[in-house]
Amino acid sequence: MTTTTTPPETAREAPPETRASDNAVVKGAGRVVDFVDQRITASNWLKRNIRKVFPDHWSFLLGEIALFSLILIILSGVFLTLWFKPSMAHITYEGAYIPLRGVGLSEAYASTLELSFEVRGGLLMRQVHHWATLVFIAAMSAHMLRIFFTGAFRKPRELNWLVGLSLLVLGITNGFTGYSLPDDLLSGTGLRIIEGGMLAIPVVGTYLSFFIFGGEYPGDDIISRLYPIHILLVPGLILALVALHLMLLWYQKHTQYPGAGKSDRNVVGYPFFPVYVAKAGGFQFIVWGFIFLMAATIQINPVWFWGPYDPSQVTAGTQPDWYVGFLDGALRVMPAWGIDILGHELALSVLIPAVILPGLILTPLALYPWIEQKVTGDTREHHVLDRPRNMPVRTGLGVGFIVFYILLWIAGGNDFFATILEIPVNWISRFLQFSIILGPPLAFWVTKRICLGLQRRDREKVLHGRESGIIVVSPDGEFSERHQPLEHGDAYALTAHDRIEPIEPGPATDASGVPNPAYKKERRRARLSRFYFGDVIQKPTREEMEQAHHNGHGELESGAHEEHPGDQVTTR
Amino acid sequence: MSPSTSRRNGRWLGRALSRRRRHxxxxxxxxxxxxxxxxxxxxxxxxxxxxxxxxxxxxxxxxxxxxxxxxxxxxxxxxxxxxxxxxxxxxxxxxxxxxxxxxxxxxxxxxxxxxxxxxxxxxxxxxxxxxxxxxxxxxxxxxxxxxGPDIPDESMVNVDAEGVDVARGGVLFRTNCAQCHSATGQGGALTYGQHAPNLTGVEPKHIYEAMITGPQAMPVFNDELLGPEEKRDIIAYLKNVEDQPDPGGLGIGRAGPVSEGLWAWLVGIGGLIAFAAWVVTRSAAAKSGSWRSSS
Amino acid sequence: MSTQDEDAKRLTGELEKTPADHPEQAGEVERQAPDGDPIPDPGLHDPGPRLTEIDTRAAKRAERQVAGMFTLASVFIVASIVAYVIFGIDGGEEGVDIGDVQVSNFALGITLGMAMLLIGVGAVQWARALMTSPEFAEKRKPLRSSDDVRESALASFDTGAAETGFGRRKMIRNSLLGALALLPLPAIVLLRDLGPTPGNAKEHTVWAEGVRLLTDVTFEPIRAADLEIGQLVNVMPATYEELPDHGPERINERAKSPVMLIRMLPEEINAAAGRENWHVDGIVAYSKICTHVGCPISLYERTTHHMLCPCHQSTFDLANNGEVIFGPATRALPQLPIAVDSEGFLVAQSDFTEPVGPSYWEREA
Missing domain, CATH: 1.10.760.10 (Cytochrome c-like domain)
Structure with a gap:
């Protein structure tokens, strides 16, 4: 395959092309490049990619936090596997932790105690592994919200949106399997709830549970079965998808926020080498160091307190890790619905929150890029991000979802919050049952209003400049506030977005009275388009800009003119 | 979280009190x-x-x-x-x-x-x-x-006595008590505003008395079915857990995953975003900049 | 063109000004309003040189800073090894001293954390202060291939497809598709032996007529007179003790058979028809396994007779046949009928009369 592209034999003798430098490191690197190049034409790839540009913004580092915590999870996880025994064999504990000596428990739990109390650094690695996981999934979620609110999922990045969503689901899955492995009272109770969810699945539920647990719950198989899923299967899938995620990112180049000099046809930022090698490489160590400091100072999952799993024991305040909390919350606030289908029992109060709800959340999330594309009819490539205010409906939908999620999450800790706030837990549950239905639409409406307000303010700023706080009295005694014109680049950033008007449906009948067969479809789409864009505040037109300059503000602005020569917003 | 929580809590209590003024x-x-x-x-x-x-x-x-x-x-x-x-x-x-x-x-x-x-x-x-x-x-x-039940004498609640089995106390505690008071004795919510109190700092004698008398909503655990030695083991376990340092650092209330999740978001993601905001800045500029090309 | 030249041209915007080679995109919708952007793009902003680029002393200072952080990181790494050695946690026969673990965890975590943090902060500071690359624009190529490339790719595919005769040789195609469709089946069949079929396992526990109720953990038989009003006893069946110590039977039974024994005033019990003699002098026995998703519950309030599940707050009224009064559970808590045997100990009258634990499909509604 490479024969046609291999350089001629003589090239081997030619000195590798490097920058004029006597630096030994550069010379060494040159030799490596030469070696690789003569085998896989590496220089070609290197030349195109080593100076690849990446834009700089703090919100672009959320994904990096996720990536680096993932690597840390894998490294600390490998350490843990060296001691952990994935076995439910029943033993009598004779280890170092006195308050459990002589208690019957499983080898998995005993080896977790051994890691915590008999291996130097073992507790640290357990805590690093667990904190890194909480941070990993939180960072993925925050990253995904950033993508959503800035419209980075639009063409050409729909595929990467799906890859990212899959990564989030896999991350949560693996987090849960890991939560179950130490076989402590909380992890066992979590599994019990999962089993209850399985049993609610019609027809196959009981069989599913018996196959997964190797018979009746809990059996003595589940931990050795979850183990390969936790350390091999899901991590393998995650790594493969992360590779795909990064390759797509690399190939499609990063998006950027609107601003002077930035367009859909370029990407502005710093070169990968050296700036991002140093910054991203450095940030990796910052993330690792930070998580180590958390693990050194904040205790997480003290399994020795929860005790070994015993299906007849439970502790008050039984909760899952935060990323499963919303599902547990849904289980808590679901009304007690159950129906009888031909003499079979269908526990809707379990089936809906545990099985149907995840699907109801994931399906629209996965399809959202296409849904929005359908509404806008926009098939262009987008590399400049939206400012969330310029898409009030999308932003409102996103905030509505966040409110829905957070309310479910609060429901998942309703007993915790009841204890802290000293409010009856029953009141919290009742309140949440209503607010989960009413809260998201309200949040949508409020957010949309705020976005429209911000849009209006942007428009004012572009037309009349920013309020300087300086009050001027005219000779006639009239008070007015002096407006400072925006810097040219700032004004450009506020107006760089598209002017989107809602689509109008075509006429129901054409000129000769023949009904338009696509009219119904068009009308539906027009209605959706009006929902999205009907009341957005448009950026000013050129005419409006000129108008604004002639109506007297121009004089005030001219006062500031001298301070910023050349930066004055002008219209042509 | 905590200042606003206590404030909200205070307001709630204040409202409840003022509402009952004319009760x-x-x-x-x-x-x-x-x-x-x-x-x-x-x-x-x-x-x-x-x-x-x-x-x-x-x-x-x-x-x-x-x-x-x-x-x-x-x-x-x-x-x-x-x-x-x-x-x-x-x-x-x-x-x-x-x-x-x-x-x-x-x-x-x-x-x-x-x-x-x-x-x-x-x-x-x-x-x-x-x-x-x-x-x-x-x-x-x-x-x-x-x-009725007598006040236990000193020897019945002496957790340092010969033969006290802390581990057995732990098993008994998780079987009989943890469901309400939580595995770490921090307490928990019951129905309609009742709650199981936090056991931290409670005198051994009072724990014993609570078990034999069943104060308020708490059920009775009399000496016939949960013997004095078992009770002493339970108290010894509780005191052991209470006196134990948290080997992993701050105990964050020993309250489990909800508080851990809050810390992961507030400290973890919050702190890392603060670092990220610094990473993307440039070091101090020498003088103000200019537009590279002006139209 | 060398990379340096390219960078230089990007800086001056030369590359930017080359005509865009975006082809007309199929289906592109013209959304730009006719008047276009009201404000023209002023082009990239040049933030000017950093202090370190024009002041050698500032540069030297930054260099010392970065090198200092890297050096300090080395110190922390060595300190972590020292901490590993000097802060032991082996308590020998006496068991571990938790304070030792706390010290070891803190010392190792702080030293390693600080080492990594300093390496990271140093590297980033190097880039922020000393790496001279300015921000520049790189052109994006459209991701869509040009029309002729697309056409020739399609043509190549057509050629290949025609060579297989996939469309014409229907027999080959269909038999292949059939074989591929069947292939996942063995993957499912091979998993069959993961577990037995449920059978009627969920309908029974080891409770049976005459099985004594034993206190959990201590396994002592219980006399009715031992219970006071307001008493709660966590109970296991006497047959549980006979189960083998190893293997899953014991733990499986723990997930099904635990019972709570509670005494209230007999007149407080509002027994349903047929359950009038299921209690002994106000002593009632209920399954400890929640009917919602199976958490063990024994959060009993003696004043209200509420039994609360700590997982999802289902609340059952034990004075009223275990009916659900709050929360997501749909079924009452199963009651175990009890009696007194000839020696005066509490025994079960029978097994539970309905399956314990969460709802499942085969369960009769």
Whole structure:
């Protein structure tokens, strides 16, 4: 395959092309490049990619936090596997932790105690592994919200949106399997709830549970079965998808926020080498160091307190890790619905929150890029991000979802919050049952209003400049506030977005009275388009800009003119 | 989280109190508080009884002293002879104390739960209103109505005694107690505003008494079915857990995953975003910039 | 063109000004309003040189800073090894001293954390202060291939497809698709032996007529007189003790058979028809396994007779046949009928009369 592209034999003798430098490191690197190049034409790839540009913004580092915590999870996880025994064999504990000596428990739990109390650094690695996981999934979620609110999922990045969503689901899955492995009272109770969810699945539920647990719950198989899923299967899938995620990112180049000099046809930022090698490489160590400091100072999952799993024991305040909390919350606030289908029992109060709800959340999330594309009819490539205010409906939908999620999450800790706030837990549950239905639409409406307000303010700023706080009295005694014109680049950033008007449906009948067969479809789409864009505040037109300059503000602005020569917003 | 939480909490309580200002029982509550204050003042100022020559005489004096204290501090709800009082509408003002025993009095008064300012859902632990001698007198008086569980003696709650099995105490605790008080003894929510209290810092004697008397909503765990040794093991386990340092660092309430999740977001993601915001900046510029190409 | 030249041209915007080679995109919707952007793009902003680029002393200072952080990181790494060695946690026969673990965890975590943090902060500071690359624009190529490339790719595919005769040779195609469709089946079949079929396992526990109720953990038989009003006892069946110590039977039974024994005033019990003699003098026995998703519950309030599940707050009224009064559970808590045997100990009258634990499909509604 490479024969046609291999350089001629003589090239081997030619000195590798490097920058004029006597630096030994550069010379060494040159030799490596030469070696690789003569085998896989590496220089070609290197030349195109080593100076690849990446834009700089703090919100672009959320994904990096996720990536680096993932690597840390894998490294600390490998350490843990060296001691952990994935076995439910029943033993009598004779280890170092006195308050459990002589208690019957499983080898998995005993080896977790051994890691915590008999291996130097073992507790640290357990805590690093667990904190890194909480941070990993939180960072993925925050990253995904950033993508959503800035419209980075639009063409050409729909595929990467799906890859990212899959990564989030896999991350949560693996987090849960890991939560179950130490076989402590909380992890066992979590599994019990999962089993209850399985049993609610019609027809196959009981069989599913018996196959997964190797018979009746809990059996003595589940931990050795979850183990390969936790350390091999899901991590393998995650790594493969992360590779795909990064390759797509690399190939499609990063998006950027609107601003002077930035367009859909370029990407502005710093070169990968050296700036991002140093910054991203450095940030990796910052993330690792930070998580180590958390693990050194904040205790997480003290399994020795929860005790070994015993299906007849439970502790008050039984909760899952935060990323499963919303599902547990849904289980808590679901009304007690159950129906009888031909003499079979269908526990809707379990089936809906545990099985149907995840699907109801994931399906629209996965399809959202296409849904929005359908509404806008926009098939262009987008590399400049939206400012969330310029898409009030999308932003409102996103905030509505966040409110829905957070309310479910609060429901998942309703007993915790009841204890802290000293409010009856029953009141919290009742309140949440209503607010989960009413809260998201309200949040949508409020957010949309705020976005429209911000849009209006942007428009004012572009037309009349920013309020300087300086009050001027005219000779006639009239008070007015002096407006400072925006810097040219700032004004450009506020107006760089598209002017989107809602689509109008075509006429129901054409000129000769023949009904338009696509009219119904068009009308539906027009209605959706009006929902999205009907009341957005448009950026000013050129005419409006000129108008604004002639109506007297121009004089005030001219006062500031001298301070910023050349930066004055002008219209042509 | 915590400042705003306590503020909200405070507001909620404030509202609840001001709402009940005109409650029909408000006057009674105020009266009780005043009576209680007078009682306490009297109790503190009155000369303590002199030691009697014989034990029986001492007991009689103690019971008599208890009767006086009871008449002032407790009788308004529980009745002069501890028979209890029921309001006309059938609600219990104070339950009968016949047969509750000295242990019950020692627990309720010794942990400050009694006297209550007003009848309510649940009495809270607070600074005791009586000194040890007075509590003993009250206990002796109430015990004289009818025999009940006795105050455990020192040896029954000595967690350092020979043969105490902390690990067994842990198993018993997780089987019988953790469902309400949580595996770390931090307490937890029950139905309609009732809650299982935090066990941190509670005297071993009072834990024992709570088990044998079943105060308020708590069920009874008597000595027949949960023997004195088992109780001592449970208390030893609780004290062990309480005295244990948190090897992993801050205990963050030993409350489990919800507080861990809050910390992961607030400290973890919050801190890393702060670093990210620094990573993307440039070091100080020498002078103000310019547009590279102006149209 | 060398990279340097390219960078230089990007800086001056030369590359930017080359005509865009975006082809007309199929289906592109013209959304730009006719008047276009009201404000023209002023082009990239040049923030000017950093202090370190024009002041050698500032540069030297930054260099010392970065090198200092890297050096300090080395110190922390060495310190972590020292901490590993000097802060032991081996308590021998006496068991571990938790304070030792706390010290070891803190010392190792702080030293390693600080080492990594300093390496990271140093590297980033190097880039922020000393790496001279300015921000520049790189052109994006459209991701869509040009029309002729697309056409020739399609043509190549057509050629290949025609060579297989996939469309014409229907027999080959269909038999292949059939074989591929069947292939996942063995993957499912091979998993069959993961577990037995449920059978009627969920309908029974080891409770049976005459099985004594034993206190959990201590396994002592219980006399009715032992219970006071308001008492709660966590109970296991006497047959549980006979189960083998190893293997899953014991733990499986723990997930099904635990029972709570509670005594209340007999007149407080509002027994349903047929359950009048299921209690002994106000002593009632209920399954400890929640009917919602199976958490063990024994959060009993003696004053209200509420039994609360700590997982999802289902609340059952034990004075009223275990009916659900709050929360997501749909079924009452199963009651175990009890009696007193000839020696005066509490025994079960029978097994539970309905399956314990969460609802499942085969369960009769």
């Amino acid at each position: 029909p029982m408000a006057a009674v509550a105020v009266l009780l508080v005043v009576l209680f204050a007078c009682g306490s003042a009297y109790a503190t100022l009155s000369p303590s009884s002199a030691p009697a020559s014989t034990t029986t005489a001492a007991q009689t004096t103690q019971i008599e002293e208890g009767r006086q204290l009871f008449a002032i501090g407790c009788a308004s709800c529980h009745g002069l002879n501890g028979e209890g009082q029921v309001r006309e509408d059938g609600t219990v003002l104070g339950p009968s104390l016949v047969g509750v025993g000295a242990a019950s009095v020692d627990f309720q008064v010794g942990t400050g739960r009694m006297p209550m300012a007003a009848p309510g859902a649940q009495a809270e632990r607070k600074q005791p209103a009586y000194n040890e001698e007075q509590i003993a007198a009250l206990a002796a008086y109430v015990d004289s109505f009818a025999p």
